[in-house]
Amino acid sequence: MRRYGRSGGWWVRLLVGLLVAMVVGADGPVRARVERVEITSREPFAGGRSFGKIGPYEKIRGRFFYAVDPRAAFNRAIRDIDLAPRDADGLIRFAGDFLLIRPRDPARGNHVLLFDVTNRGNLTALGIFNSERSGNDPRSAGNGWLMREGYTLLAAAWNWDVPP
Numbered sequence: 001m002r003r004y005g006r007s008g009g010w011w012v013r014l015l016v017g018l019l020v021a022m023v024v025g026a027d028g029p030v031r032a033r034v035e036r037v038e039i040t041s042r043e044p045f046a047g048g049r050s051f052g053k054i055g056p057y058e059k060i061r062g063r064f065f066y067a068v069d070p071r072a073a074f075n076r077a078i079r080d081i082d083l084a085p086r087d088a089d090g091l092i093r094f095a096g097d098f099l100l101i102r103p104r105d106p107a108r109g110n111h112v113l114l115f116d117v118t119n120r121g122n123l124t125a126l127g128i129f130n131s132e133r134s135g136n137d138p139r140s141a142g143n144g145w146l147m148r149e150g151y152t153l154l155a156a157a158w159n160w161d162v163p164p
Helices: 006-025 125-130
Strands: 033-044 055-068 092-103 113-116 152-156
Touching: 113 125, 125 152
Parallel strands: 113 152
Antiparallel strands: 033 055, 055 092, 092 152
């Protein structure tokens, strides 16, 4: 049986805490369809640094374009959905930015996507797992743990205060 010492046990507590927060904070399932993906920039991540057998990473920025059907029963949990403007199809359309950090050669990664649930629009995963605190335009991999392990990181955002 493996025991977690002072340095290892906090990971377990963090993961359990995040799971509990996700379950307790969930308001119910809602569905939005991604209709289009637009890539706006693509560049080497961390100055093109190579991360062991995984190799270099790239940073991709873009926008997701969504559509939500306000008449669908599973979207009724969205507060004030009836007040949102609709298009000719009766759908609510909106867009949001994304940041994807992935191995330049995806076949070398571990094929696991870590979705970064942003905090007020700020990236969190690189700070938690890589001790990187450069904000929303990361240029460094910090200690590089996620990259050496082959993870792909995705952060997506949207605005709650879209004007009518």
